[in-house]
Amino acid sequence: MMGNRRLLSCCAMTSRRTFLGTTVIAPVIGLTGASLLTQTAYAAALTKDQRDKMTPDQVIAQMKQGNQRFRAGKMSKQDYLAQKRATAAGQYPAAVILSCIDSRTPAEILLDAQLGDTFNARVAGNIANDDLLGSLEFACAVAGAKLVLVMGHTACGAIKGAIDNAQLGNLTGLLSKIKPAVEATRYEGDRTSKNDAFVDEVAKTNVRQTVGAIRQRSEVLAGLEKEGKIKIVGSMYQLVGGRVEFLA
């Protein structure tokens, strides 16, 4: 029993969890003697206390570090079963990410995050409609997330579709929400979907417009941001190179 306790204690001392893959020493004092399952679980997921202590800027900083690990091919080793156990009874995500459905842009992987770290809302062209705004409000005002990250990406098919005036079923209505970004993008030269540079400029404008729309159309989120409780920021993921660029 003593031996077992010492082992548990030892585990507790070195118990670490990773938020967005960043190594954090878990505050394990008082956990000695708890079940191994509890300790494993404790180490595998972000706790309410840990999340609540983070500032929006710290969340951004850790996302940047996670993306750096992704780009360097030095991602954290994931124990999904431990994460599943740790998060089954509750979740305390630090951020909510609004990104495109593109198969090449799964935010958790690009940011080296794990189960329980981030809420994820995905829609072609990362636009904001009422239902998405409601989802973001839930994430921050109800569940306590500190950051709303809008993530666009290069070579986005939805942006190309909006530039080309594509028409198809319900997609037509979705693309109409991106079109204001096409018009608002200042670009001299070839303003077609065949010009990668133009497509990416429109994607960037679209991210900025989505960030603006969130502030304008969600009193809840705009209020939380004014109080300094959350930040709403835009970003662009570069398919080539893998960098998530945070927009000022």
Ligand SMILES: [Zn+2]
């Ligand atoms: Zn896309």
